[in-house]
Amino acid sequence: MILAQVVLNGFLMGAVYALFSSGLTLIWGMMNVVNFAHGDFVMIAMYVAFVVFTALHLGPVFFVPAAAMLLFLLGVTVYFGLVRHVMRGPMLAQILGTFGLALVLRYATLWIFTANFVSLPENLLGDVVTFAGLRLEPSRVAAGIAALALTIGLHLLLTRTALGSRLLAVAEDRNAAMLVGIRPDPMQALAWGLGAACTGVAGALIALFFYISPLVGESLALIAFVVVCLGGFGSVPGALVAGLTIGVVESLTSFWIGPAFKDVVVFVLFLGVLWFRPQGLLGKA
Amino acid sequence: MKITRRPLLAAPALMLAGRAQAQGAPIKVGTLLPLTGVAASAGNSAKAAIELAVELVNTPRPDLASMPLMATTGFPAIGGRPLEVVIADQQGSPSVAQNQALRLITQERVVALTNGYQSGLAQTASAIAERHGIPYVNGESVATNLTERGFRWFFRTTPIGPDIAAIYVEFLKAARIDGRPVSKIAIVNENTEYGTSIADVIRRTAEQGGISIELQIPYAANSADVSAQVLQLKGAQPDVVIFISYTSDAILYARTMRAQGYRPPILIGDNSGFSDDNFVQTAGDIAQGLINRSAFDPSRPGSNSFKINALYKARTGREMDDTTARMMQGFLVACDAINRAGSTQPAAIQAALRATDLSADQLMIGYRGVKFDDKGQNTKASVLLVQLRGREYVSVWPTETATAQLQLPYKGWE
Incomplete structure (x- = not known):
C-alpha cells in the first residue's frame, strides 16, 4: 500500500515537473534560446498568486x-526588450543575457518581498481525499490535470492550427519562413508569451502546495532543463513523459535507496537515454 | 492623558550622550551570513539582529547596562571609536564563504570575523581566518568538529552537538520512565556538516544511553519533494522521529506529513529550520507539539532577552528566534573582547577572547555564561527544550525551569 502511495506521489510530482517544463519546451525546444530565467518565471508566478490571494482575497479561479x-x-516584454537583441550576438550573449535576467528578477523580488518564506493557506482546494486507501491532495491533482491539459492544448496548437505551423516554421528556419511571408518577430514574441504564460499557470498552481520565496526558482529550475532534454527538444508530449518518468524514478529511489541518491539515479538515467537517443525520448532526430 | 516625567529625566542623559558621541575611525568587524541561497531567510533575520547589535554598541543604552558595551558609546577602551560591521553574503556556498572571508580580511581589514551560519561554511571561512591570524567568533554553528581542529583563532559561544544530543537523550530516557515507548527512533537529517554531525552525535549518545537508532535518512536540504521520506517513516512507524533540517525542508516536511497523514508519537525538530520564524509562521499551525531545543527564552519581562526581543520586534515586526539570538550573542561576545583588548591588534583580541568570563546576567541569552576552553568552545553554554504551542515556543524541559507543561503525543494539525 505504501509503495502504491510512493508511486502515486511520484506521478503527481512528475506531473508538476512536466507542468513547469512546458513553458521551457516552447522557448528552449523551439526557439533554441536557453531561458535561464525559467525558474524565476515560476517564482514570479507564485508571487502573483500570493499577492492576488492576500491583497485581493481572490482564489485560484482568479489568480491562475x-x-x-x-x-x-x-x-513578450522579455522577448522585445532582451532576447531579440541578444539573439543577434554570440551564443554566450544569449546564455548570459537570460542568466542576468534571472538574477535581476530574483533579487528584485528579494528586495520587494524580503527573503522570508510565505505560503498560501493549505487546502485552498479542499482537504486531502482518501481514495482506495491512497491519499490525494486536491492541489496536486489539480496541478496534474493542468499539466495534462496544457500539454494536450499546446500540442494541438502546434500541430493542428495555422498559427502553430507558423510558429514551427519560424523555429525551423527563420529565413525560409520570411520567404513565405511569415514575419518572425511576432511569432517569436508569441512563443515567449505562450511559454511564459504556461509557466505562469504552473507557478500559480505550484504555489498551492509549495512554499514561496524569492529563491524557490533555484530548486525547481534544474529539473525543468532535464525534463526538456530527456523528453526531446520541442516535443511537448515528450516533456510530459519525461516529467512523469523523473517524478516516479525520484520517488522510488528516495524510498528504496535514500533521498540523497535520487539525483544520481535520475542523472544516470538521463545520461543513459542521451547515449542511446540523443534527441530525447520523443524528439525527432 | 497620563503625564510622565521620564522624558525630562532622560534629557540630561541624552545631552551627555550627544557629547560622548563615538569618535575616531570606526573599528570594522566582518560578519558572514547567508543573505541569499536556501538559508536566506535565516541570514536576513540575523542581519537585522547584527545591525541592532551595532546600533546598541554605538549608542548609550542605560536600560541594558548589565550587558557589556551597552551603557557606553562605541568601544570605550579604544577611545570610544565606533563599531562598524561589514556584512558579507556567503550565498550558502562553502567556497564563497572562503572567498568572502579572504576579502573581509585582506581588503576590508576587519579586526575580527563572526558568524557563518551553516557549520560547513563556518568551517571553510574560519580556516582562512586561522591562516591570517584573525579571531573568528561563531555563535551558532553546532557541528562538533569546528572546535576539534586545533585552531587557535576560532571561538564558539553556542552549545554544540554533544550538549544537544545529551539533552535529547535525557529527555527520551525520562519519557521512557513515564511509560512511553522510545525503543524505535528515526533520525532524518540534511546531509551537510550540520545534519550529519548532529545525527552522528545523537546516535552515539543515544546508544550509550541504551537507546538504539533504528533508521537514519540523510537527504539534500534543497529537495523539491520529500514525500518518499515521509512514507518511509510511515511504513517504519518509529516511536520518535528527530528531524535535523534547514528552513525550506522543514516547511516541506511539515506540509508533506500533513498531506500523507503521518504523525509520530514524539517529534523532535532540531533548531535551525524549525526555530526560524518563517517555519513557525508558514507551517507552525500543522506542527503543534513539535519539540525543539532553544537557549533563548524572551518570555520573562525585564530580562535582557525580553528587552532585546522587544527592540528586534520593533525593528522587524518579528519575534527573534533562537538561532538569530545565538548569532547576535556570538557577535556581541566578539565586540566585548575587542573592547577589553584595548587595541585592534589580532593577538590582543585573541588574548581577550581567551580571558572572556561573562556571567549569565551579562548575556542576552540563557547560557550560564561565556568562558572558552583551550579549544575555543564555550564551557558555559546550555540548552533547554521547548514545544510549539500555537505560533510560539514554550519551554517544557527540564521541568525545573519549564514555564509550561509538556504535552504528548505530537498533535500536528489537530
Whole structure:
C-alpha cells in the first residue's frame, strides 16, 4: 500500500515537473534560446498568486489566469526588450543575457518581498481525499490535470492550427519562413508569451502546495532543463513523459535507496537515454 | 492623558550622550551570513539582529547596562571609536564563504570575523581566518568538529552537538520512565556538516544511553519533494522521529506529513529550520507539539532577552528566534573582547577572547555564561527544550525551569 502511495506521489510530482517544463519546451525546444530565467518565471508566478490571494482575497479561479496573463506580458516584454537583441550576438550573449535576467528578477523580488518564506493557506482546494486507501491532495491533482491539459492544448496548437505551423516554421528556419511571408518577430514574441504564460499557470498552481520565496526558482529550475532534454527538444508530449518518468524514478529511489541518491539515479538515467537517443525520448532526430 | 516625567529625566542623559558621541575611525568587524541561497531567510533575520547589535554598541543604552558595551558609546577602551560591521553574503556556498572571508580580511581589514551560519561554511571561512591570524567568533554553528581542529583563532559561544544530543537523550530516557515507548527512533537529517554531525552525535549518545537508532535518512536540504521520506517513516512507524533540517525542508516536511497523514508519537525538530520564524509562521499551525531545543527564552519581562526581543520586534515586526539570538550573542561576545583588548591588534583580541568570563546576567541569552576552553568552545553554554504551542515556543524541559507543561503525543494539525 505504501509503495502504491510512493508511486502515486511520484506521478503527481512528475506531473508538476512536466507542468513547469512546458513553458521551457516552447522557448528552449523551439526557439533554441536557453531561458535561464525559467525558474524565476515560476517564482514570479507564485508571487502573483500570493499577492492576488492576500491583497485581493481572490482564489485560484482568479489568480491562475492572472498569473498566466501577467507572465504572458513578461514573456513578450522579455522577448522585445532582451532576447531579440541578444539573439543577434554570440551564443554566450544569449546564455548570459537570460542568466542576468534571472538574477535581476530574483533579487528584485528579494528586495520587494524580503527573503522570508510565505505560503498560501493549505487546502485552498479542499482537504486531502482518501481514495482506495491512497491519499490525494486536491492541489496536486489539480496541478496534474493542468499539466495534462496544457500539454494536450499546446500540442494541438502546434500541430493542428495555422498559427502553430507558423510558429514551427519560424523555429525551423527563420529565413525560409520570411520567404513565405511569415514575419518572425511576432511569432517569436508569441512563443515567449505562450511559454511564459504556461509557466505562469504552473507557478500559480505550484504555489498551492509549495512554499514561496524569492529563491524557490533555484530548486525547481534544474529539473525543468532535464525534463526538456530527456523528453526531446520541442516535443511537448515528450516533456510530459519525461516529467512523469523523473517524478516516479525520484520517488522510488528516495524510498528504496535514500533521498540523497535520487539525483544520481535520475542523472544516470538521463545520461543513459542521451547515449542511446540523443534527441530525447520523443524528439525527432 | 497620563503625564510622565521620564522624558525630562532622560534629557540630561541624552545631552551627555550627544557629547560622548563615538569618535575616531570606526573599528570594522566582518560578519558572514547567508543573505541569499536556501538559508536566506535565516541570514536576513540575523542581519537585522547584527545591525541592532551595532546600533546598541554605538549608542548609550542605560536600560541594558548589565550587558557589556551597552551603557557606553562605541568601544570605550579604544577611545570610544565606533563599531562598524561589514556584512558579507556567503550565498550558502562553502567556497564563497572562503572567498568572502579572504576579502573581509585582506581588503576590508576587519579586526575580527563572526558568524557563518551553516557549520560547513563556518568551517571553510574560519580556516582562512586561522591562516591570517584573525579571531573568528561563531555563535551558532553546532557541528562538533569546528572546535576539534586545533585552531587557535576560532571561538564558539553556542552549545554544540554533544550538549544537544545529551539533552535529547535525557529527555527520551525520562519519557521512557513515564511509560512511553522510545525503543524505535528515526533520525532524518540534511546531509551537510550540520545534519550529519548532529545525527552522528545523537546516535552515539543515544546508544550509550541504551537507546538504539533504528533508521537514519540523510537527504539534500534543497529537495523539491520529500514525500518518499515521509512514507518511509510511515511504513517504519518509529516511536520518535528527530528531524535535523534547514528552513525550506522543514516547511516541506511539515506540509508533506500533513498531506500523507503521518504523525509520530514524539517529534523532535532540531533548531535551525524549525526555530526560524518563517517555519513557525508558514507551517507552525500543522506542527503543534513539535519539540525543539532553544537557549533563548524572551518570555520573562525585564530580562535582557525580553528587552532585546522587544527592540528586534520593533525593528522587524518579528519575534527573534533562537538561532538569530545565538548569532547576535556570538557577535556581541566578539565586540566585548575587542573592547577589553584595548587595541585592534589580532593577538590582543585573541588574548581577550581567551580571558572572556561573562556571567549569565551579562548575556542576552540563557547560557550560564561565556568562558572558552583551550579549544575555543564555550564551557558555559546550555540548552533547554521547548514545544510549539500555537505560533510560539514554550519551554517544557527540564521541568525545573519549564514555564509550561509538556504535552504528548505530537498533535500536528489537530
